[in-house]
Amino acid sequence: MTTTLTANETAAGTSQLVAVHKRLKELLSQQCDRFRNYLLLFDKQQIFIEAANADELLAYVDFEERVVAEIFSIQKVIDPLEKTYKTYEQADGRFLPRNDITVLKAALEELRQEAVYKLARNRELLSARMTDIRREIDALKNSSFTGGRRPVFHSYDAASLVDITC
Numbered sequence: 001m002t003t004t005l006t007a008n009e010t011a012a013g014t015s016q017l018v019a020v021h022k023r024l025k026e027l028l029s030q031q032c033d034r035f036r037n038y039l040l041l042f043d044k045q046q047i048f049i050e051a052a053n054a055d056e057l058l059a060y061v062d063f064e065e066r067v068v069a070e071i072f073s074i075q076k077v078i079d080p081l082e083k084t085y086k087t088y089e090q091a092d093g094r095f096l097p098r099n100d101i102t103v104l105k106a107a108l109e110e111l112r113q114e115a116v117y118k119l120a121r122n123r124e125l126l127s128a129r130m131t132d133i134r135r136e137i138d139a140l141k142n143s144s145f146t147g148g149r150r151p152v153f154h155s156y157d158a159a160s161l162v163d164i165t166c
C-alpha cells in the first residue's frame with residue numbers, strides 16, 4: 001500500500017518546513033550575537049585582570065553568568081528545532097537551500113572555538129594574578145616592618161590584675 005500526499009498536505013508540509021527553517025535561522029543568528037557579546041566580555045575581563053581592578057572584574061563575571069545562561073537557553077531551543085527541521089526536510093523529500101543555515105552554523109562554531117580560547121586565556125591570566133597577589137601577601141607578612149614577627153602590640157599580654165588601691 002503506497003501513500004500519496006495531496007497537494008494540501010504537501011503545501012502544509014512545505015510551509016511548516018519553511019517556518020522551521022526561518023525560526024532556526026533566526027535562533028542561530030541570535031546565538032551568534034550572544035557569542036559575539038561573550039567574546040567582547042572576555043576582552044573586557046582581560047583588561048580588568050591585567051589592571052587588577054577587582055570591582056569591575058566582579059561586575060563582568062556577573063554579566064558573564066547571565067550571557068552564558070542566555071546561550072544555554074537558546075541552545076535548548078535550537079537543538080530540538082534542528083531535529084524537527086531535519087525530520088520535515090526528509091519527509092517532504094525536497095530540500096530547501098541550506099546554505100544560510102550551514103553558514104550560520106559554521107560561524108557559530110568559529111565563535112565557540114574563539115570563546116573557548118579566550119576563556120582559557122583569561123583563566124591563565126587570573127591564575128597568574130592570584131599567584132602574584134599571594135606573593136605580595138607573603139612578602140608583607142615577612143617584611144622588615146614586622147621583622148617577620150607579629151606586630152609589637154601583639155607581643156604584650158593583656159592585664160589580668162588591676163591594682164585599684166590609692
